Amino acid sequence: MLTFIGLGLYDERSVTVEGREALADADCAFAEFYTSHLVGATVEELEAYHDIDIEVRDRAGVEQDPGPILDAAEDEHVAFLTAGDTMISTTHVDLRLRAEDRGIETRLVHGVTAQSAASGLTGLQNYRFGKAVTLPFPYVHGGDPVPKSVVDSLEANRDLGLHTLVYLDIKVDWEGRRGVEVDGDQYMTADYAAELFAEHWGGDALGVAVCRAGSPDPVVAADRLSALAERDFGDPLHMLVIPGEIHHVEADALSALGGAPEELFDDEN
Numbered sequence: 275m276l277t278f279i280g281l282g283l284y285d286e287r288s289v290t291v292e293g294r295e296a297l298a299d300a301d302c303a304f305a306e307f308y309t310s311h312l313v314g315a316t317v318e319e320l321e322a323y324h325d326i327d328i329e330v331r332d333r334a335g336v337e338q339d340p341g342p343i344l345d346a347a348e349d350e351h352v353a354f355l356t357a358g359d360t361m362i363s364t365t366h367v368d369l370r371l372r373a374e375d376r377g378i379e380t381r382l383v384h385g386v387t388a389q390s391a392a393s394g395l396t397g398l399q400n401y402r403f404g405k406a407v408t409l410p411f412p413y414v415h416g417g418d419p420v421p422k423s424v425v426d427s428l429e430a431n432r433d434l435g436l437h438t439l440v441y442l443d444i445k446v447d448w449e450g451r452r453g454v455e456v457d458g459d460q461y462m463t464a465d466y467a468a469e470l471f472a473e474h475w476g477g478d479a480l481g482v483a484v485c486r487a488g489s490p491d492p493v494v495a496a497d498r499l500s501a502l503a504e505r506d507f508g509d510p511l512h513m514l515v516i517p518g519e520i521h522h523v524e525a526d527a528l529s530a531l532g533g534a535p536e537e538l539f540d541d542e543n
Contacts, residue, residue, distance in 0.1 A: 275378065277383060278361065278366060278382050282312075282357070283357070283388065284312060289385060290386075297353050297355075300350075300353035301350035302327065302353070304331055304352065305317070305329070305354070309356060311511065313486075320355075336366070337365060348376065359386070361382060389406065391487035395494050397530075398482070398527070402519075404427075405438070406441060407423075412470075425474065445460040461510035464513070464514050465503050471514070475499070477503070479498065480499075482517065483513075496528040
């Protein structure tokens with residue numbers, strides 16, 4: 275059996291009760307943290323808290339060479355762990371289909387997602403969000419600071435009055451490409467992302483930084499992109515929301531929860 279378990283947003287305690295019970299029932303565990311990362315816990319802390327050994331796989335070890343995971347799941351109960359929810363913004367459906375093709379029973383145990391947390395923390399209504407995007411580091415693609423695909427998706431959302439959740443790039447054990455060497459793990463910050471968007475749309479556009487969702491000290495800051503670009507939001511992980519049309523209740527929430535200047539909403543609507 276292969277059970278996919280979402281670990282939630284922050285540390286070893288963010289997993290649901292169902293997820294913890296499923297992990298306790300597993301014989302062994304694999305994990306990937308290149309899609310997202312639990313910044314509040316190390317792998318060793320996860321292992322100690324859940325009393326299980328965890329083998330961390332890189333992208334190639336999951337997407338190109340899943341054999342060891344599937345082989346183990348043919349004979350044992352294997353847990354496959356990710357941050358957030360196990361199937362949101364990942365390619366792990368391919369691993370699940372490979373398991374099903376081999377006659378391995380699969381199960382999903384969902385976790386809290388960054389997407390739902392962004393809505394809850396900001397007060398922006400979940401059903402008013404359009405397509406989410408990921409903003410990569412410019413050195414990854416070597417093109418414009420904000421890729422055309424991101425621009426097109428965001429502008430399509432804005433044409434419909436919808437908010438856009440922008441996931442910010444992380445690079446874990448990234449090997450240098452395009453002549454760029456990366457020293458250690460890198461996490462894009464909300465201020466850096468706001469600066470990139472401000473260069474494209476102008477600094478007066480409204481943005482909302484969401485930082486360390488799921489932690490004891492999450493931060494929400496709503497302001498002009500130019501103002502967000504000047505702030506230091508501290509430790510990762512960060513997200514950025516580019517709002518569309520703002521409902522008056524959402525405006526009240528961004529003012530109360532994110533410190534947004536009230537005149538911003540007159541500018542936006």
